[in-house]
Amino acid sequence: MRRPIVCVLSEVPKLTEELKRRCAHNCDKIVSISPKDVQQEDRLLLKEADIIVSDPNFAHLWLNGLHNLKFVHGTWAGADRLMRLVQEQNVTPQFPYCRFAGRFGQAISEYVISYIVAQERNFRKVYEAEAECKWSQEIREHIVQKTRNLDKLSIGILGVGDIGKCVAKMCKTFGMTVWGMVTSLPEENACQYVDEYRTGSDIDSILSNCDYLCSILPSTPKTRGLFDGDRFKACSSKQPVFMNVGRGDICSEQSILNALQQGWIRAAILDVLPEEPLPSSSLLWKHPNVTITPHCSALSLPDEVASLISENIENYMLDRPLKYVIDWSKGY
Known part of the structure; x- marks a missing residue:
């Protein structure tokens, strides 16, 4: 040749x-x-x-x-x-x-764990207090009363491919209970770091049982708009934090804002958005429970x-x- x-x-x-x-x-x-x-x-x-x-x-x-x-x-x-x-x-x-492919797993896993820790320990408030040179008793009380260690938390990984398996391994290393959404249930060679598998037809059981949801889904005809409408309503029992490091078109901006307003989810950490760059007019920028990063969880x-x-x-x-x-x- x-x-x-x-x-x-x-x-x-x-x-x-x-x-x-x-x-x-x-x-x-x-x-x-x-x-x-x-x-x-x-x-x-x-x-x-x-x-x-x-x-x-x-x-x-x-x-x-x-x-x-x-x-x-x-x-x-x-x-x-x-x-x-x-x-x-x-x-x-x-x-x-x-x-x-096959190279993003470590970087995205680090991103996911970092933002879970930041969410649980209220780092946003910590940074604000530091900028004001303020020793905040309020933050100390928050950590005592509301912070949860990772080994007490569960995460639903939507899409357990190469990247999803890396995220599962990292989360399991920190003691989290890991749920995984897959196209079909594995008969053999199941990922040892996933405790519970569900298919897309049973996604509501993941939404209702997890403290964090991490989407690593690709953009396909089956995934586009997956979380539009009232899909997030299934989250209302646990009020998880929704993280998206896959593709932004699985849900609209309005669906995320509505889920936050209804209390179905308690926060959103978004590395990908339906429109990129996200316009400055977007209401997501100003929402106190939304964190936005510029599609940089892995480069x-x-x-x-x-x-x-x-x-x-x-x-x-x-x-x-x-x-x-x-x-x-x-x-x-």
Whole structure:
């Protein structure tokens, strides 16, 4: 097998340099193309490319008409933008698409645990008091009266894939009771860190039994709008904290605000939103029980992205199965 030509269409900083450092020996050439300023010579390079490394939002540049293409490697975990384009064009690509996966679990697990601890120990008030140089007896009383140690808490992880299993392990390490929502109940090889499994049809049993809910769900036709309407009403017995580190379109802004107003959930920690960037006019910014972070629970770091891509290029050269290939029919 001849060595492939690789074209890089990405805004991940220094990704091309990392790829050259790691896998130049396996490639005929690795070239970077500015995805926002594609020239005629760049289009000729794309037509020659065996492998394209691309951020999903540049899929329009390679989704059709590149007959030499063997596979595309993404630089993000999610493929929802790509799948929307596939659905709009009503095409099924004839090449594999590999997600950037298997590297986000540690970072997202740290995010989840950090914000659970921050929520339980009321760090927001701590920071406010510190800014005012105030030794707050109120905060001390809150810790005594209301703080719960993690080994007294339960968490429902919605989506127990690679990332969800890492989150489950971290939460179990701190003594939490872990519930997991999956597509189908595992008959074998169940995650040892999940105490209770439920399918989506039985999601209400997770909502009614957990102190925290952590969504790691992808964006698919089945998950979009999953928590719209009064779905959060099932949470009213436990009033959990809702965390979203998956995709923002599983619930609308209004559904979250309504759930908070009704007391169905007691707080929301949102790393992903239905609209990003979140407009300054959004009521979520001002809500006292909402924490917003700018989609940063895990980021595509150039060395980690290049590591997985170089592994898959080697798999391709040795005719081994590629890792993290999406199912075009499922969208993940």
